Amino acid sequence: MKDSRHTSLIAGAVITALFIAVAVLAQFWTPFDPRLLSIVDKLQAPNVHHWFGTDQLGRDVLSMIMLGAQTSVGVAALSVIIGVLVGVPLGLFAAARRGAIDELVMRGNDVIFAFPALLLAILMTAVFGPGAVNAIIAIGIFNIPVFARVTRAGALQLWTRDYALAARVAGKGPLRISWEHMLPNLVGLLVVQGTIQFSLGVIAEAGLSYVGLSAQPPTPSWGRMLNEAQTLTALAPYLALFPGFAVLLFVLGLNLLGEGLRRRAGRRS
Amino acid sequence: MTAPLLEIENLSVAIGAARIIKNLSLQVHAGEILGLVGASGSGKSMTALAVMQLLPEGAAMTGTVRLRGETLTGKTDAQMQPFRGRDVGMVFQEPMTALNPLMRIGDQVAETLRLHRAVSALEARHAAREALDLAGLSGEQGALDRFPYELSGGQRQRVAIAMAVVMSPSLLIADEPTTALDVITQAQVLLLLQELVRTRHMGLVLVTHDLAVIAQLSSRVAVMHQGEIVEQGATTALLRAPRHPYTAALLAAAALTPKRVARQVSSPAVLEACGIIRDYPRRRRSLWRAAAPLRAVDGVSLSVHAGETVGLVGESGSGKSSLLKVILALERSQTGQVRLLGEEFSNAAGNLHRLRRAIQAVFQDPYGSFDPKWTVERLIAEPFFLLSAPPQAAERRRRVAVVLEQVGLSATDAQRLPHEFSGGERQRIAIARALITEPAVIAFDEAVSALDVLLREQILELLAQLAERLNVAYLFVSHDLQVIRAIADRVYVMQRGRIVEEGPTESVFASPRHAYTQALIAATPKLPVN
Numbered sequence: 001m002k003d004s005r006h007t008s009l010i011a012g013a014v015i016t017a018l019f020i021a022v023a024v025l026a027q028f029w030t031p032f033d034p035r036l037l038s039i040v041d042k043l044q045a046p047n048v049h050h051w052f053g054t055d056q057l058g059r060d061v062l063s064m065i066m067l068g069a070q071t072s073v074g075v076a077a078l079s080v081i082i083g084v085l086v087g088v089p090l091g092l093f094a095a096a097r098r099g100a101i102d103e104l105v106m107r108g109n110d111v112i113f114a115f116p117a118l119l120l121a122i123l124m125t126a127v128f129g130p131g132a133v134n135a136i137i138a139i140g141i142f143n144i145p146v147f148a149r150v151t152r153a154g155a156l157q158l159w160t161r162d163y164a165l166a167a168r169v170a171g172k173g174p175l176r177i178s179w180e181h182m183l184p185n186l187v188g189l190l191v192v193q194g195t196i197q198f199s200l201g202v203i204a205e206a207g208l209s210y211v212g213l214s215a216q217p218p219t220p221s222w223g224r225m226l227n228e229a230q231t232l233t234a235l236a237p238y239l240a241l242f243p244g245f246a247v248l249l250f251v252l253g254l255n256l257l258g259e260g261l262r263r264r265a266g267r268r269s
Numbered sequence: 270m271t272a273p274l275l276e277i278e279n280l281s282v283a284i285g286a287a288r289i290i291k292n293l294s295l296q297v298h299a300g301e302i303l304g305l306v307g308a309s310g311s312g313k314s315m316t317a318l319a320v321m322q323l324l325p326e327g328a329a330m331t332g333t334v335r336l337r338g339e340t341l342t343g344k345t346d347a348q349m350q351p352f353r354g355r356d357v358g359m360v361f362q363e364p365m366t367a368l369n370p371l372m373r374i375g376d377q378v379a380e381t382l383r384l385h386r387a388v389s390a391l392e393a394r395h396a397a398r399e400a401l402d403l404a405g406l407s408g409e410q411g412a413l414d415r416f417p418y419e420l421s422g423g424q425r426q427r428v429a430i431a432m433a434v435v436m437s438p439s440l441l442i443a444d445e446p447t448t449a450l451d452v453i454t455q456a457q458v459l460l461l462l463q464e465l466v467r468t469r470h471m472g473l474v475l476v477t478h479d480l481a482v483i484a485q486l487s488s489r490v491a492v493m494h495q496g497e498i499v500e501q502g503a504t505t506a507l508l509r510a511p512r513h514p515y516t517a518a519l520l521a522a523a524a525l526t527p528k529r530v531a532r533q534v535s536s537p538a539v540l541e542a543c544g545i546i547r548d549y550p551r552r553r554r555s556l557w558r559a560a561a562p563l564r565a566v567d568g569v570s571l572s573v574h575a576g577e578t579v580g581l582v583g584e585s586g587s588g589k590s591s592l593l594k595v596i597l598a599l600e601r602s603q604t605g606q607v608r609l610l611g612e613e614f615s616n617a618a619g620n621l622h623r624l625r626r627a628i629q630a631v632f633q634d635p636y637g638s639f640d641p642k643w644t645v646e647r648l649i650a651e652p653f654f655l656l657s658a659p660p661q662a663a664e665r666r667r668r669v670a671v672v673l674e675q676v677g678l679s680a681t682d683a684q685r686l687p688h689e690f691s692g693g694e695r696q697r698i699a700i701a702r703a704l705i706t707e708p709a710v711i712a713f714d715e716a717v718s719a720l721d722v723l724l725r726e727q728i729l730e731l732l733a734q735l736a737e738r739l740n741v742a743y744l745f746v747s748h749d750l751q752v753i754r755a756i757a758d759r760v761y762v763m764q765r766g767r768i769v770e771e772g773p774t775e776s777v778f779a780s781p782r783h784a785y786t787q788a789l790i791a792a793t794p795k796l797p798v799n
Binding site for chain 1 (some may be wrong): 597628629632637638639640642652654655
């Protein structure tokens with residue numbers, strides 16, 4: 001029982017660390033240049049030189065997956081950061097002030113919540129053109145209300161504690177108490193939520209790039225690899241297999257990590 | 270003598286390496302009330318759970334528990350289920366959490382019945398009605414379709430009792446059933462339990478840390494200390510002449526002798542409240558008309574003089590806490606004024622910081638009072654925020670060390686985290702935090718209510734010493750008359766938002782004038798006088 005908690009935490013952490021390490025590594029080294037077209041080598045099945053095979057233009061799939069991890073981690077991480085930077089202060093502020101301000105912030109959140117990230121991304125593409133930056137912003141905006149809600153709910157509970165009262169007796173204002181007492185005690189909660197949003201971000205990025213709304217060629221991305229592999233499934237099934245498996249494994253790892261962290265936090269408090 | 274109803278022989282319970290209960294043996298007969306008394310952590314509740322075979326996971330148990338001659342120990346969970354509820358009923362301490370908030374009270378009472386016997390919905394409702402009537406919740410108050418949130422704490426505890434007795438169990442276990450209730454409600458619930466034992470010929474195990482409750486109710490008492498029964502016997506005899514030193518200590522602590530001679534203080538007032546009215550808005554029920562606000566504090570005036578200890582007593586919901594929030598300038602009153610050191614405090618905008626230094630507070634919950642991530646030094650130094658030039662590094666450390674030693678802790682505790690301290694020690698830390706700005710007044714909101722009798726005694730003694738030494742005034746808010754009597758020089762009695770009586774502590778307690786004060790004093794359980 002105790003072991004299974006540990007296992008999911010460790011397995012999740014290992015898988016997540018692996019993908020992040022690969023993303024960093026890809027910055028400096030990949031087996032082949034993933035942008036290098038080599039028509040003579042096209043559509044090779046996995047072999048000693050090309051572990052994951054090559055695609056219809058002769059690019060090395062392993063190298064593309066590695067750089068794709070970079071896109072995936074980058075977009076998901078930056079969108080979580082946007083969500084945290086905007087959502088957490090909003091949530092703290094709403095919980096500290098209550099009343100009309102609270103109502104305004106939370107109803108504003110509901111409005112954002114009503115738009116799926118995909119819709120927002122299509123909207124932004126229509127205005128600014130497609131690109132990784134727009135995907136980051138779209139997913140980031142989608143993350144804001146999630147963090148705002150989690151923060152507000154956690155902070156409201158902490159406000160009922162006597163130490164919040166004691167800090168007020170010590171003359172501290174609501175914003176200062178939020179910063180000094182609420183935020184440090186919410187870190188555990190936010191880390192768990194951050195991991196979950198990260199995994200949702202990976203899926204969202206894959207979805208957006210699948211429909212061509214995220215990173216543009218020649219930057220590799222898992223979603224676009226899947227899209228391109230679609231027409232060739234009969235001929236070269238491994239082309240869809242590897243990026244699909246990468247998305248699956250990464251998301252699984254993040255979810256295991258999130259679950260493990262959540263249980264650990266739950267046991268302590 | 271007939272065979273005992275409940276027989277526990279050589280019961281031992283261990284969780285990991287910790288031995289929670291050691292070789293405990295006791296018996297309860299039908300129609301008898303056995304008081305199981307001890308400080309928190311003595312293993313009382315664990316004994317109650319062991320009888321029900323409801324010990325937490327990981328607990329190892331040896332020994333035998335027999336109910337009417339039938340051995341319960343060694344039975345599987347499935348085999349135990351028929352016994353729970355049918356033969357043994359249980360009432361817990363916290364009436365707020367013991368009921369399912371989403372279930373009507375009639376259904377909750379009927380549920381126990383329907384689990385054990387095939388009855389029609391109508392029959393179950395009838396039985397639930399009867400049980401609720403028996404528990405003193407009849408008529409409109411105890412309507413079967415009410416939800417727990419519509420009931421007061423005392424009414425909820427009555428529902429819990431109705432649930433426990435609906436099957437007419439032969440044994441009832443009540444774990445601190447009145448600790449969360451105020452004195453008047455407590456007296457009613459105790460009377461109800463007594464009635465039930467008498468009319469139904471049940472056996473009752475009453476688990477509590479309050480010797481006065483035991484003295485009033487039980488015929489026999491067993492005293493637990495560190496998992497062992499150190500002494501048991503007939504209540505009156507045992508309380509008159511305790512043989513074990515631990516029993517004597519408990520008894521001395523429960524008697525709550527005054528901590529010092531009450532004084533007549535003629536110093537100037539440091540804190541004055543005049544005509545405080547505090548309304549809380551209520552949810553509107555009609556679109557056209559705002560609901561009449563709830564008046565929590567209704568024109569209260571009081572004063573605290575330099576070095577004086579003033580008690581404010583009243584039952585839960587009497588407006589004590591609301592008044593305290595206004596006095597601490599945490600909330601604004603609709604009308605009225607709070608003056609601190611002769612200056613207006615309640616609406617002081619620029620002065621607020623400077624004045625706050627003169628009033629600090631200690632709250633009830635020793636566990637919720639501290640940010641779990643802060644060190645003791647940082648926690649205690651938090652009110653330094655109020656000083657225009659807060660002391661830095663070495664000076665700050667020195668002053669924290671001074672207050673830590675004043676409250677009986679050591680300077681080396683400063684770098685530890687709150688979870689490393691026990692409840693009593695935490696309350697000392699809270700007092701240290703209140704002392705650090707050298708205030709003229711400290712407000713205590715039920716500051717000893719969460720502590721058991723022995724710790725309560727120690728903290729009250731400490732407070733009396735500090736008041737003497739530092740000449741600091743206290744405003745001591747509590748629902749517990751015994752506590753107020755032990756520490757206050759002067760007392761205010763509050764009922765439904767108003768002060769109904771005030772005067773020097775001894776004269777108020779010796780000859781209360783107002784009917785409410787008289788009722789409060791009459792309802793307080795008393796120890797037999799030697």
